Amino acid sequence: MHILEVENVCKSFGTTRILKNISFSMDKGETLSIIGSSGSGKTTLLRCLNFLEHPDQGRILVNGNAIFDASENRKKTDAEIRKDRLHFGLVFQSFNLFPQYTALQNVMLAMELLARERSDYKADKKRIHQEIEEHAVSLLADMGLSDRMQNYPHQLSGGQCQRVAIARALALEPDILCFDEPTSALDPELTGEVLRVIRSLAEKDTTMIIVTHEMAFARDVADTVIFMDDGAILEQGDPQKVFSNPSEERTRQFLTRFRDQSV
Amino acid sequence: MVLEQLPIVIPALNVGFIQTLKLFLVTLLGAVPLGLLICLGSMSRFRVLKSIVRFFVWIIRGSPLMIQLLIIYYFPGLVWHNPIWGGGETGRFSAAAAAFIINYACYFSEIYRGGIQSIPVGQEEAGLVLGMKKSQIFFKVKLLQMIKAIVPPMSNEIITLVKDTSLSRIIALQEIIWAGQAFMKGSQGISGAIWPLFFTAVYYLICNGILTLLLSKLEKRLSFFQ
Numbered sequence: 064m065h066i067l068e069v070e071n072v073c074k075s076f077g078t079t080r081i082l083k084n085i086s087f088s089m090d091k092g093e094t095l096s097i098i099g100s101s102g103s104g105k106t107t108l109l110r111c112l113n114f115l116e117h118p119d120q121g122r123i124l125v126n127g128n129a130i131f132d133a134s135e136n137r138k139k140t141d142a143e144i145r146k147d148r149l150h151f152g153l154v155f156q157s158f159n160l161f162p163q164y165t166a167l168q169n170v171m172l173a174m175e176l177l178a179r180e181r182s183d184y185k186a187d188k189k190r191i192h193q194e195i196e197e198h199a200v201s202l203l204a205d206m207g208l209s210d211r212m213q214n215y216p217h218q219l220s221g222g223q224c225q226r227v228a229i230a231r232a233l234a235l236e237p238d239i240l241c242f243d244e245p246t247s248a249l250d251p252e253l254t255g256e257v258l259r260v261i262r263s264l265a266e267k268d269t270t271m272i273i274v275t276h277e278m279a280f281a282r283d284v285a286d287t288v289i290f291m292d293d294g295a296i297l298e299q300g301d302p303q304k305v306f307s308n309p310s311e312e313r314t315r316q317f318l319t320r321f322r323d324q325s326v
Numbered sequence: 327m328v329l330e331q332l333p334i335v336i337p338a339l340n341v342g343f344i345q346t347l348k349l350f351l352v353t354l355l356g357a358v359p360l361g362l363l364i365c366l367g368s369m370s371r372f373r374v375l376k377s378i379v380r381f382f383v384w385i386i387r388g389s390p391l392m393i394q395l396l397i398i399y400y401f402p403g404l405v406w407h408n409p410i411w412g413g414g415e416t417g418r419f420s421a422a423a424a425a426f427i428i429n430y431a432c433y434f435s436e437i438y439r440g441g442i443q444s445i446p447v448g449q450e451e452a453g454l455v456l457g458m459k460k461s462q463i464f465f466k467v468k469l470l471q472m473i474k475a476i477v478p479p480m481s482n483e484i485i486t487l488v489k490d491t492s493l494s495r496i497i498a499l500q501e502i503i504w505a506g507q508a509f510m511k512g513s514q515g516i517s518g519a520i521w522p523l524f525f526t527a528v529y530y531l532i533c534n535g536i537l538t539l540l541l542s543k544l545e546k547r548l549s550f551f552q
C-alpha cells in the first residue's frame with residue numbers, strides 16, 4: 064500500500080487555476096523531489112497536504128485512508144484536521160521558528176502541548192516531560208546542534224535555524240515530512256549543512272517530499288522526481304532519467320535554463 | 327516669600343496631584359481592556375461592524391481631546407437637559423474619566439492592531455502544522471510577541487497620558503494645574519503667585535521619570551528574543 068496517494072487535486076485562487084489535476088503516489092521510505100519554475104504551484108501543493116489550503120477537488124489518502132476528500136460534504140472539525148495534519152510535517156523556506164523559545168523549547172513545545180491530551184499526563188507529568196526533553200535533545204544532536212540547544216533563534220545562523228526547524232518537524236514523527244525550498248533563504252555557504260542533514264534523513268529512509276531549486280541535490284537524493292509546470296505535473300519518474308533524458312520539451316527547457324544560470 | 331508660602335502650597339498641590347493620579351490610573355484601567363474590545367471590532371470579519379468601529383476611532387483620534395472632554399461633560403446637560411454626571415467634583419471626575427477612557431482606548435486599539443498584525447502569518451502556520459490548537463497558538467506563540475511589539479508605543483502613550491490629564495482643567499476638575507492656578511487668583515491667603523503653577527511641572531517630571539524607568543525595565547525584560 065502507498066503511504067501517500069494524491070488523486071486529482073485541483074485548487075484555484077479566485078478564477079486562477081493554480082493546481083490542475085495533481086495525482087501522484089509515494090511509498091514509505093521514499094524521497095520525492097518536486098522541481099518546477101516559480102509560480103508553478105509547488106508551495107500550494109505542499110500547503111494542501113498540510114491543510115493550510117483546502118483543495119477544491121480531489122482526494123488525499125495516507126496509508127489508504129482518505130484524510131481529505133473534496134466530494135465529502137461534511138466539513139471537518141478543527142480537532143479532526145488537527146489529528147490528520149499530524150501525518151505531515153512541514154519545513155518552511157523562512158524557518159518560522161518561535162523567537163521567544165530556545166532551540167530546545169522550539170522542538171519541545173508541540174510535543175508538550177500534545178502530551179497534555181494524554182490520559183496519563185496528570186499522573187506522569189514529570190516522566191513525560193523528561194522523555195520529551197530527551198527526545199528533543201537527541202533530535203538536535205542528530206542535527207549537529209548539541210551546543211546550540213539553549214540559544215534563541217536570533218542567536219543562530221540561518222543554517223542552524225533551519226536545522227532546528229527540521230528537528231521541530233521531526234519531533235512529532237510525521238509519516239511524511241515536506242520541505243518547501245529549505246535552503247532558498249540561506250547564504251550559499253550555509254546550504255550545504257542543511258542539505259547534508261536532509262541527505263542523512265533520506266539515508267535513514269524518512270519519507271520526504273522536497274520542493275527545491277537545488278537540481279544536483281534533487282537528482283542525487285530523490286528516488287522520484289516530479290516536474291511541475293503551470294499547476295500540472297508534466298513529468299515524473301526516476302531522477303536519472305528525468306534529468307538526463309526528459310521526455311517533455313518543457314522539462315528540457317527548464318533544466319537547460321537552470322544549468323545556464325548555475326554556471 | 328516662596329519659603330513662607332511652601333507649607334501652604336505643597337499640601338494643596340499634593341491634593342491636586344492625587345486627583346491627577348486617580349484620573350491617570352482610572353483611564354489606564356479602563357482604556358487597556360476597552361482598547362482590546364475596540365481592536366477586535368476594528369478587525370472584525372463583519373464589514374459593517376468593522377467600518378463603524380474604524381470610523382469611530384478615526385473621529386476620536388482626529389479631534390482634540392479637549393473638545394471631547396467639553397462635549398462629554400456639557401452635552402447631556404445642555405442638549406438632553408439631563409445632566410447625567412451630576413454636580414460637583416465627583417461629576418466632573420466621572421465625565422473626565424469617561425472622555426479619557428474613550429479617547430485612550432481608541433489610541434490603544436490601534437497599537438494593539440499594529441501589534442497583532444506585526445506577527446508574521448508564518449508563526450500561526452508553523453503552529454498549525456505542528457498540530458496546535460488556535461488557542462494554544464495565541465497564548466503560547468503569539469501573545470508574548472504581541473506584548474513585545476506593543477510595549478514601546480504603549481510606553482509613549484502612557485507618558486503622554488500623564489501630561490494629558492491636565493486637559494481636564496477645562497471642565498474645572500481639581501487636579502494639580504487647577505490647584506496651582508488657585509494661588510494666582512487667590513487662595514488660602516496667597517494671591518498673584520505664579521510659581522506654584524510652574525512648580526506643578528516637577529510633579530509631572532517625577533511621575534514620568536518613575537514610569538519611564540519601570541517601562542524601560544519591562545522592555546529590557548522582553549529583549550531576550552527578537
Ligand SMILES: Nc1ncnc2c1ncn2[C@@H]1O[C@H](COP(=O)(O)OP(=O)(O)OP(=O)(O)O)[C@@H](O)[C@H]1O
Nearest residue numbers: 076077081099100101102103104105106107108244
Ligand atoms: N493565497 C493566494 N492567493 C492568490 N494567489 C496565490 C495564493 N498563493 C499562491 N498564489 C498564486 O499561485 C501561484 C502558485 O504559487 P506557488 O507559491 O504555489 O508557486 P511555487 O511553485 O511555490 O513558486 P516558487 O518557486 O516561486 O516558490 C502563483 O501564481 C501565486 O501567485
Ligand SMILES: [Mg+2]
Nearest residue numbers: 105106107243
Ligand atoms: Mg514556493
